[in-house]
């Protein structure tokens with residue numbers, strides 16, 4: 267199985283540990299992963315701001331970097347959703363549509379493709395799980411509270427295999443944290459308020475760590491936690507699934 | 511509704527200055543959303559009902575012309591006078607001319623978001639006609655001289671103490687009295703008197719049945735019935751998208767509407783109007799006001815399925831924390847942000863951006879409007895039409911330049927990280943909107959790509 271690792275730009279620049287954990291986790295599960303070093307960004311920040319017409323450069327680069335792989339895996343639900351929904355190319359639409367079908371967020375790849383049913387991971391802490399909207403509602407990583415249907419959650423399914431980990435229950439299990447890409451600065455007041463409320467739900471339920479399948483939500487919540495001098499830390503789910 | 515030059519971000523910034531109030535607003539609406547969840551989960555076939563409603567509306571939108579003609583014919587047969595209005599101005603003139611004909615200068619109105627959309631109250635006031643809103647929430651905002659902040663709960667932004675003050679001032683209730691039961695009784699007395707003395711009543715329309723020419727008005731207070739039954743002239747105003755094909759379709763919508771809106775199994779009063787009683791006149795105004803334009807935009811036509819339940823507002827984490835007035839349009843919240851740019855793209859160019867695209871709105875919508883996808887699409891249209899903020903435009907061009915080239919990206923990343931580490935004041939300052947209430951991420955010693963090249967490249 268030929269797997270390409272897609273590391274979103276802000277993880278590459280600010281959260282290399284989440285990327286390293288993703289790589290190591292996949293390797294420990296016996297998967298050979300290659301990281302095309304010429305990748306930059308999926309183009310989502312531009313597209314979500316209304317500038318999808320400026321993303322062709324990103325799209326072409328993405329196609330060059332990734333069309334040869336059987337699977338493309340990324341530790342970010344929202345970037346994967348962007349690729350799935352919006353990657354196009356007039357010059358290479360075949361390749362683009364191929365990529366849209368074989369790009370996976372990490373937890374869905376572990377659950378749906380590798381069908382992981384045990385992990386040798388240990389993380390003896392109380393953990394709150396933030397179900398990031400793009401992953402949960404967009405990629406359907408977990409059942410949404412609005413819909414009348416049987417519950418499931420791919421990230422929770424995996425976290426339950428981690429030894430010593432105690433999940434905390436939240437009052438609002440799938441409320442948005444308010445990051446929203448450029449929303450976080452364009453609508454600063456509401457974004458921060460949403461983040462504060464989201465963080466408070468975790469803290470009130472005794473979480474020592476907040477985790478998610480999307481580092482961007484965590485970056486926003488971390489900014490708020492650190493401004494509040496809180497002891498609560500954020501960790502990407504890959505770092506917990508890979509913890510010894 | 512005038513907001514000056516303020517946009518959603520600026521207006522919600524003001525709303526957020528009082529954090530305790532934001533908490534109260536958020537919790538009140540979350541309570542309604544939770545009631546909606548409970549009501550929906552009590553119906554095992556909920557998702558099929560939503561699908562049925564969505565399909566019925568698809569049929570309506572594909573055959574709107576035929577259904578409207580059928581409806582008009584049936585309504586006329588029943589003795590209803592049907593009028594057509596191309597836009598808000600024509601709608602207001604039609605209503606005015608009916609009132610003039612009957613020499614009416616005081617009337618009562620039940621809640622109708624269409625008349626809010628058309629600014630009918632202001633128009634009639636300018637023409638020296640007094641309008642009294644009879645929905646309790648509407649009456650409260652009317653006394654406060656404010657527009658409704660929510661389409662189902664018009665005064666949800668007001669605390670009971672503030673309502674007590676308003677009633678003290680306008681209805682003579684004792685000062686400091688904030689007991690909801692007492693205040694409601696006072697309002698009822700005041701409205702009863704009004705009902706008995708007005709000769710004309712305006713109501714909205716929730717559903718109009720093409721097959722029979724009848725229409726249904728849903729209220730929890732019975733005020734629409736009371737107004738329409740006591741008045742000599744009943745004027746019903748509706749957007750042309752309110753048509754449904756058959757009477758049997760009503761079951762689907764009535765089951766969905768109030769469960770989605772407030773979590774009740776059904777509205778307290780679902781009043782069916784078919785023909786005027788002897789001696790009464792019944793008028794019906796069918797209003798386009800941009801709806802056919804929206805119908806002609808394939809990406810946005812779905813928005814015309816909306817049955818105005820407000821579930822998308824109650825669930826919207828942004829609406830709950832910014833308040834209805836921050837949307838500066840009659841229909842606020844996620845659906846309003848799709849409808850408003852259709853009416854005036856420049857004035858409302860901010861609204862599709864007032865969302866994190868979390869998608870909760872699309873999930874609660876009883877007619878399955880893909881609300882968050884339409885918000886995304888509006889953003890593309892608004893930028894292409896040239897209504898984007900110029901500084902944003904420059905930033906996006908720079909981003910395109912950086913991200914299209916691995917070489918530029920890597921150097922930019924290095925420079926950025928160097929600045930954050932060695933000269934944090936260049937980013938940690940007041941101009942950085944991230945930094946006002948959040949810390950910047952800590953700077954790692956190397957990027958993942960640098961780590962990978964060192965540790966893994968030759969594995």
Ligand code: SF4
Nearest residue numbers: 816817819820822875
């Ligand atoms: S868009 Fe859907 S959820 Fe929102 S008010 Fe309309 S019908 Fe209700």
